[in-house]
Amino acid sequence: MDSDVRFDKVEPVIPVRDLAAALDRYSRLGFSVDRADEDPGYGFANRGAVSLHLTEWSEHDPTRTAAVVYLYVSDADAVYAEWAAAGVPGRFGEPFDASYGLREFTYIDPEGTLHRVGSRLPDQA
Secondary structure, eight states, rough: OOOOOOOOOOOOOEEOOHHHHHHHHHHHTOOOEEOSSSSEEEEEETTTEEEEEEOOOOOOOOTTTTOEEEOOOOOOHHHHHHHTTOOOOEEEEEEOOTTTEEEEEEEOOOTTOOOEEEEEEEGGO
């Protein structure tokens, strides 16, 4: 396919059952958070170049409609330590060296969203 269209960035929209709880959780994880002015059921979690959109959806069922996001960071171990100490609900997977050259960990929040967080291994940079 020949196209001159450029894709600049992506901002995933993550379903949540309780926007206030989700915004609080992301704030505790070090994101700046905000509700959308025009929609009280929509919000944003931003950190550096990462922007996650959160939408309150009454039909969201974490076992059927959960999301997955991959966050590339400069130091996965530092983010893991920060997030694990934040006292947020959910499940953390310990950092590990993946066969594809990344150091990564996982965090599954109460909404079922899987956050995969990784940084390049030093010999892969």
